[in-house]
Amino acid sequence: MPSENEILNALKEVKYPGYSRDIVSFGIVKDVAVANGAVSVSIHLTSANAEVAQQIKDECQSTLKAIEGIRVAHVQIQQPEGQDAPAGGQAPGQAQGATRVPGIAKVIAVASGKGGVGKSTVSANLACALAKRGARVGLLDCDIYGPSIPLMMGVNERPSVTEGDEKLVPLENHGIKLMSMGFLLQDDQPVIWRGPMIMRTIQQFISQVLWGELDYLLVDLPPGTGDAQISLCQTVPLDGGVIVTTPQEASLGVVRKGIEMFKKVNVPILGIVENMSYFTAPGGERVEIFGYGGGQDEAGRQGVPFLGEIPIFTEIRKGGDDGVPVVAGEPESAPSQVFLQIATQLQEILG
Ligand SMILES: Nc1ncnc2c1ncn2[C@@H]1O[C@H](COP(=O)(O)OP(=O)(O)O)[C@@H](O)[C@H]1O
């Protein structure tokens, strides 16, 4: 694995366009990070010239990829806005700073206040439900600290990289195209990604993965509504956000934080899903472990759609553990019907 110094040395080959001096000695190369065969660098230009930026980016990328041990290279150029910079102005309902991906109609984030409320379970089953309804669906696992989509979707392989343009080929199972940080990390390797590197890798997951034509790309965000999640929402070109909550969390105002997060980044809130709403005891009695109706009440108070409530079903947990989401394995079952209804509502809201 090359060190950050070796990366910098390699980048001394890249000349600033029109100069004999290299970009490293110009002092514009910042934030070099390298981990697990992936490298990312950030380059700060003082010129707003788009051609200069593109040329530096292309040359850096080919130089980095030529280094032994590097599989993925990401170069981010920061530039002041000027007449040569891309026109400003934000399309309504689109996250600031993120560029749309051609071929993907709608990118939808799934968020939660904390871990363990079933965000990944909902993402995986909603993806399967949308596919069952005839949509072309991708699922992007952005939970770098606990990527659980590989396990839940029953795939864990290294994605291949195409010759030539070196794009990552998403894996596929249950009719869903999948990409996860879990595919790129080795099991025994600690996660050592630094903030800026995470953002750039996620950006790559969006722009350098061969998603093909998709009706929906679901994004499983890391749990929480803090700065890291906000930056992720700005990195990914989101069309809308779904918040997953338990009834208990909802009544604690956690949902409000999720709503605030999406508002901050100008992403429309598609609705709230209440998970683990209740379970049906063997005698048929409805047991509301976490209280009841918190999600619906909070949605009403905040003026956002309520997408539905998902009871606790053994089949849901088992499906997740077995790598066959219940919607894929038992589409006719009661839990699957709940996810299918939520998917239908979501499609109606998205138009
Ligand atoms: N409605 C449900 N019924 C039964 N088990 C569930 C349900 N929702 C989630 N689970 C289980 O709860 C655990 C946590 O869910 P997970 O989706 O991993 O949460 P998160 O992504 O929010 O951390 C998993 O074992 C999952 O199978």
Ligand SMILES: [Mg+2]
């Ligand atoms: Mg999860």
